[in-house]
Amino acid sequence: MSRKSDQRAQATKALASHILENGLAQTSLRQLAAAAGVSDRMLLYYFEDKTEALTAALGAIAAEMTAALATVIPEGEKLSAGELFEKLSALTMSAKFKPYMRISMEMIAASNDESAPYGAISNSIATGFLHWIAGNLVSDAGSDTNGDAAAILALLDGLIVLSICAGDDTALLARNRLVETAFRAKN
Amino acid sequence: MSRKSDQRAQATKALASHILENGLAQTSLRQLAAAAGVSDRMLLYYFEDKTEALTAALGAIAAEMTAALATVIPEGEKLSAGELFEKLSALTMSAKFKPYMRISMEMIAASNDESAPYGAISNSIATGFLHWIAGNLVSDAGSDTNGDAAAILALLDGLIVLSICAGDDTALLARNRLVETAFRAKN
DNA sequence: ACTTATTTGTAGCGAACGCTACAGAAATCT
DNA sequence: AGATTTCTGTAGCGTTCGCTACAAATAAGT
Numbered sequence: 001m002s003r004k005s006d007q008r009a010q011a012t013k014a015l016a017s018h019i020l021e022n023g024l025a026q027t028s029l030r031q032l033a034a035a036a037g038v039s040d041r042m043l044l045y046y047f048e049d050k051t052e053a054l055t056a057a058l059g060a061i062a063a064e065m066t067a068a069l070a071t072v073i074p075e076g077e078k079l080s081a082g083e084l085f086e087k088l089s090a091l092t093m094s095a096k097f098k099p100y101m102r103i104s105m106e107m108i109a110a111s112n113d114e115s116a117p118y119g120a121i122s123n124s125i126a127t128g129f130l131h132w133i134a135g136n137l138v139s140d141a142g143s144d145t146n147g148d149a150a151a152i153l154a155l156l157d158g159l160i161v162l163s164i165c166a167g168d169d170t171a172l173l174a175r176n177r178l179v180e181t182a183f184r185a186k187n
Numbered sequence: 188m189s190r191k192s193d194q195r196a197q198a199t200k201a202l203a204s205h206i207l208e209n210g211l212a213q214t215s216l217r218q219l220a221a222a223a224g225v226s227d228r229m230l231l232y233y234f235e236d237k238t239e240a241l242t243a244a245l246g247a248i249a250a251e252m253t254a255a256l257a258t259v260i261p262e263g264e265k266l267s268a269g270e271l272f273e274k275l276s277a278l279t280m281s282a283k284f285k286p287y288m289r290i291s292m293e294m295i296a297a298s299n300d301e302s303a304p305y306g307a308i309s310n311s312i313a314t315g316f317l318h319w320i321a322g323n324l325v326s327d328a329g330s331d332t333n334g335d336a337a338a339i340l341a342l343l344d345g346l347i348v349l350s351i352c353a354g355d356d357t358a359l360l361a362r363n364r365l366v367e368t369a370f371r372a373k374n
Numbered sequence: 375a376c377t378t379a380t381t382t383g384t385a386g387c388g389a390a391c392g393c394t395a396c397a398g399a400a401a402t403c404t
Numbered sequence: 405a406g407a408t409t410t411c412t413g414t415a416g417c418g419t420t421c422g423c424t425a426c427a428a429a430t431a432a433g434t
Contacts, residue, residue, distance in 0.1 A: 003381070003431090025300045029422060040422090042382070050422065102299060108352045109296035112289055113212045126352040150349065150361035158345025162337065165295045165313040174337035182369045190401090190411070216392060227393090229412065237392065 008046040008056075011036045015057035016064075020099045024106040024118075027054065055117050058107070062125050065100050069132060078138040081148040082183035085155060088133075089175055092156050093163065101160040129153055148183070155182065195233040195243075198223045202244035203251075207286045211293040211305075214241065242304050245294070249312050252287050256319060265325040268335040269370035272342060275320075276362055279343050280350065288347040316340060335370070342369065 018035035019027065029050055033040040047053035072087045073079060079087070091097055104122065111119035134149040155178060163171035205222035206214065216237055220227040234240040259274045260266060266274070278284055291309065298306035321336040342365060350358035 007381095023299050025297060028420075030420085039383075041384085041424095044423065045381075102296075105292070105348075106296045106299075108348055109289075109293040110212060111351060112210050112293075122352045126349070130353060130357070144364060147360050147364035150353070150357045151364040153353070154342065154345035154349045154358070154361040154365070156345070157348035158341035158343070161292075161295055161344035161348060162313075162341045164298060165309045166317060166337070166340070170317070170337050171341070173334050174341040177331060177334035177338040178341065178369065181371060182365065184368060184371075215390075217390085226413070228414085231393070232411075 004046060007038075007042075011038065011043065011046050011053075012056045012060050015053060016060040019054075019057050019103060020061060024054075024103060024110065029053075051117060055121065058103075058117075058121050061100065061103060062121070062128075065104075065125070066128065066132070068097065068100075069129075073136055078136055080138055080183070081143075081152060082179070084133065084136060085152045085183055086179050088152065088156055089159055089179070093159060093168075093171065093175065098160075098163075102164070105160065105164065126153070151182070191233060194225075194229075198225065198230065198233050198240075199243045199247050202240060203247040206241075206244050207248060207290060211241075211290060211297065238304060242308070245290075245304075245308050248287065248290060249308070252291075252312070253315065253319070255284065255287075256316075260323055265323055267325055267370070268330075268339060269366070271320065271323060272339045272370055273366050275339065275343055276346055276366070280346060280355075280358065280362065285347075285350075289351070292347065292351065313340070338369070 014036040015032055018032065022035075029040045029043060032050075032053060033043040036043065038046075043053060044050075047056065068091065069088075072091050073084070092101055104125065107118040107122040107125075110116060111122050130146075130149050130153055133152050134145050137143075137145050137148055139145050159171050159175055159178075162174055201223040202219055205219065209222075216227045216230060219237075219240060220230040223230065225233075230240060231237075234243065255278065256275075259278050260271070279288055291312065294305040294309040294312075297303060298309050317333075317336050317340055320339050321332050324332050324335055326332050346358050346362055346365075349361055
């Protein structure tokens with residue numbers, strides 16, 4: 001029982017990085033197995049089936065994403081909505097983070113058809129993200145923490161979509177515009 | 188030469204509505220043909236290949252989308268960024284328009300892998316959308332029309348993504364929050 | 375050492391995929 | 405009416421897909 005779980009863990013890592021590089025679209029068992037350096041037969045020995053393999057890999061990717069989030073704000077320090085949006089958008093639009101957002105988009109787009117676990121995974125990532133954002137917002141009297149968190153996540157997602165389908169320059173234009181006014185005090 | 192183009196046009200409509208209902212994921216030739224009420228053999232008679240059939244159907248869908256846009260604002264009347272965002276988000280988040288946004292998301296997500304024409308199509312839709320938005324914005328002195336348009340599109344996309352992966356209620360929360368402040372005057 | 379359980383390779387199944395060859399039916403032209 | 409082009413059904417090719425049956429190799433337990 002030792003060998004299998006070890007190699008399974010190692011394969012999970014390899015699958016995660018392969019998916020990050022190549023997306024979710026072309027992920028046949030044989031491709032995934034080659035990327036992990038094993039035979040397809042072995043991949044189905046480590047994992048119950050393809051869905052379980054993908055779920056494990058996507059789980060690892062999600063973990064990396066949430067770990068990256070922690071780096072954008074000082075330990076346990078709460079920020080205003082405007083500051084948090086500025087810092088988070090800088091992260092999510094960075095070249096290093098783009099692959100993660102790309103995969104997220106693929107999962108979200110694929111979550112409509114009920115095959116594959118994409119819907120459940122993207123949903124749990126989104127709600128986790130929302131809670132994390134809400135938990136790092138200062139809660140002024142009269143402020144709507146949940147509304148702010150939802151708005152921030154919408155903006156982050158929107159900027160990523162825009163960068164994909166209209167280019168990075170347009171996305172930066174939108175970000176600059178939104179940083180200015182989107183979360184200013186309600187006066 | 189008459190029969191073929193007629194049936195091709197009719198098939199295009201059927202394909203478009205089928206894709207709107209079922210998404211881009213499961214669109215095999217045989218499925219598409221069944222949806223259009225013809226044999227797969229005939230579909231490949233009307234269209235050169237699968238890519239051409241999908242391109243035609245997506246083109247029809249894009250045309251319907253841009254037609255729907257014109258209905259949200261009075262004839263040739265220009266609006267402020269805040270007003271336009273409010274009206275457009277009401278449209279894009281409506282139940283009737285959701286399928287169109289879903290397809291757009293699928294195309295955007297699929298535009299990374301170079302197969303299929305999705306990348307080019309989603310790009311042209313996005314830039315067309317941007318120009319349309321910019322063209323319907325009042326241009327105050329000192330205002331950044333392009334920045335406003337990009338910001339509006341980012342918000343619209345973000346709200347759709349949020350509604351998919353976090354639910355309609357969360358998306359509405361974000362919208363209400365953003366309508367309040369996102370495009371208020373800069374001072 | 376011998377039994378048992380875990381780990382791997384080979385080979386291939388049945389299904390679906392995009393697409394095509396071929397021939398017959400139907401329309402069109404002269 | 406005969407010739408020619410346009411249309412459509414049948415059948416299937418070659419490939420890839422997810423997955424499995426089978427058996428040999430390897431390790432582990434007693």
